[in-house]
Amino acid sequence: MLDFLKEEGVDPAVIEGIAAFRAAHPVPEGMAQRVPDPKYRYYGREVWNQAATVLLCGENLLLAGPKATGKNVLAENLARAFGRPCWDVSFHINMDASYLIGSDTFNGEKVVFAPGPVYQCARYGGFGVLDEINMAKNEALAVLHATLDYRRCIDVPGYDLIQVDPAARFIGTMNYGYAGTRELNEALVSRFAVLDLPLISEDDMNKLLRHHFPRMSPRYAGQFVQLFYDLHKKADSAEISARAVDLRGLLDALRLMERGLDAASALDLCITNKTFDPYEKTLIRDVIAARIPKNLDRAKVFPG
Template identity: 50%
Template sequence: MINEELENKIKIFRDSYDIDPSVKDLIKKAKFPYVCEEIYKEAISSILAGKNLLLVGDKSTGKNVLVENLAYLFNRPLWTSSFHINIDAYDLIGGDTLKNGKIIFRPGPIYKAAKYGGFGVLDEINMAKNEAIAVLHEILDYRRMLEIPGYENLKLHPATRFIATMNYDYEGTRDLNEALLSRFVIIQMPIIKKDDLKLLIKSQYKNMKDEYIDNFTSFFFDLRLKAENGELLTVSPDLRSLFDSFDLIKEGLNLKNALKLTVVNKSFDEFEKKLIEDLIMTRFKDRTYYKDVFNE
């Protein structure tokens, strides 16, 4: 998937930056591989070039999976900041807190990523409000400095990268301004292809029968088509939900009950529930259990 030239450059990057022992446990292998080769190479090249990334795409396009794979590939600890209306500079950078009767500095995720050469995830960045945006402008600037009021001006570790994610049209989101966009290399995340989804399922559930790999893949794209046509408004196709259902089946739950818990019940609209249940009935037989779905 990665050519020899990129492998050599990644090795040089990894060998160039030590890991502080206190954060070594934050370097973890991703649960799922990222399967789109072209996007993977684009992201790797951007990291090597010292750029910060903005990953733009719909739900289930693998934005966070890509981030986890990149952090592990480059051997960097990972910190995540999830944006919402109440996130401010204190949540991101950190600030004063009381411990054992003394006032100390409590570092936030952006401070830690900056200090230890980590990858900082800026999740749903288009939900960030003005005070948080001001922090982002600072950390993403070419000067790579972070001001901690009352403490220090911290120079970002040379291995530090920030990777932002965003979905369009979520409630509470807004357009990013030009100044902030200019600080990123922007990758448009594609929708996973059917063949890639089959490979992903096979890589994680090696003993699943080919028939069910095909059926689960088709079911996922059935849901996506309904969502694209506006028939599903309150629930959207979600790969995590699909994989959760596999785990429940492995523990002995009936296939349809597993999909009810992980997919159907995520909608609170009765019409949508019935629509999803009809799709399940079309693709899967009643009373289907582990021995039917997986090879022993």
């Protein structure tokens, strides 16, 4: 992973800091399987510099931004780069404090404490990814205040006060405007450094496609990159919804094409059909048709 950061042009001082962090905080015994092996790389030198510097300074990080900016990909890549076990917490409106910290349970013989993901992250010095943090009720998140600020501790009612391991970091992610989201409590936001992620650049998206589809024709790679930006512009101008601005869906469509499915069917399955309004589907298909021929087959996109 450090070699990848060098290729991306990340500041050498940042890379040295990450290497020193990894040497100072080896992976706890039995936790190696929790260190993620990301399927995708996050491309973006400036974002890497900022995010890594925040974590090296011992701060927690909140990744904000619209859909398709790679928030979860970056969080996973950061855990890999720092060599830390990772716990993912997917927030929802019914989540309570006991899920995050832990609760009593019966093990067949006696009542014992079953630790939650935040407790384990704090104990083992992991990276806790708090996914869609603005989906949860503020009352549930209030339990994290002492964990995330200078106190760095968790007071477990009826048990003990534990100190958060020096290597532990928490990375929140949030989208704007999703159904069920809410404004984050000011006290919670103040405990994070907030990084507003930009849309992936054209150069970085080309790198992404070259990495995952090395046999792909450069000509058609450029067309698929431009298709993504065409859909984004349409969504920005409110001509279509953001459902079609789906980078993950575009990559899935290319995988289907690589296996032999025609372009029209693959893009329908992975992009167009994610909206359920017939008129909007027509608009999305028109945007696609301007870039990608309906009869485009695998041999042209993946020659050789």
